Amino acid sequence: MTQKPETPLVELRNISIAFGGIKAVDHVTVDLHAGEVVGLLGHNGAGKSTLIKCLSGAYKADSGEVLIDGKKVEINNPRDARALNIETIYQTLALADNLDAASNLFLGREIITAAGFVDDAKMEAETRKIMHRLNPNFKKFNVPVSALSGGQRQSVAIARAVYFNARILIMDEPTAALGPHETQMVAELIEELKKQGLGIFLIEHDIHNVMKLCDRASVMKNGQLVGTVNVNEVTDEDILSMIILGKQPDKAA
Ligand SMILES: Nc1ncnc2c1ncn2[C@@H]1O[C@H](COP(=O)(O)OP(=O)(O)O)[C@@H](O)[C@H]1O
Ligand SMILES: [Mg+2]
Secondary structure, eight states, rough: OOOOOOOOEEEEEEEEETTTTTEEEEEEEEEEEEEEEEEOOOOTTSSSHHHHHHTTTTTTTSEEEETTTEEEEOOSSSSHHTTTTEEEOOOOOOOOOSSSSHHHHHSSSSBBBSSBBBBBBHHHHHHHHHHHHHTTOOOOSOGGGGOOOHHHHHHHHHHHHHHHTTTTTEHHHHETTTHHHHHHHHHHHHHHHTTTEEEEEEEOOOHHHHHHHHHHHEEEEETTTEEEGGGSSSOHHHHHHHHHHHOTTTTOO
């Protein structure tokens, strides 16, 4: 990358979007740097999903700007987002249960041999390569993903995004349905993605996970941004009070 290091990977600038009379997102500005995890926090209905859907292409903001590497971009649909290397890991993972990891990784984007056949061997080899990098303990290459644990499924979905050159990942509560061991696995995965320079917007309710996984946290309430803090400069209580009271603690950045 030739950009200046201080240029954010993503800026959502002054984003507003209303449904009928309801201001779901009201002049919100957040940013995300490469190699960083920014948590998006707030009660149900705060506007987190709506905000992030303006980046994933599911919604179009009424006003405001999206900048990637400091340049204004138009995101009118999920295909535009994907072309900008923005990938979303949905809470209900969009995996085909009856297919194995490799078939899921390449679903809709299969590798084809010169003779025009789907190249299963090549796809499995590529899947093994990327899973080795992201989740070295993963061994279940030849079973349907329905036989995988929640964390393992998560790692297949993330591998798919990374394989197809995601630079910006949107994760909506990736650990919500996972036990402690699996949550730890996803935490390690996120650590690895950061090392590889991805930027991650993470919608997360569990304050413990926020403190552990996020570099910064942007808190929303009633469609507005309460503030953004560096996680290592505040306590859990500071962040909880931002969520509940809608005010920044004194020492917040
Ligand atoms: N498609 C929609 N149509 C109408 N209202 C919506 C729609 N999506 C979200 N909203 C409203 O926008 C507000 C923010 O919702 P949402 O972004 O889902 O919040 P969060 O993700 O923080 O729980 C809520 O009042 C919600 O009811
Ligand atoms: Mg939501």
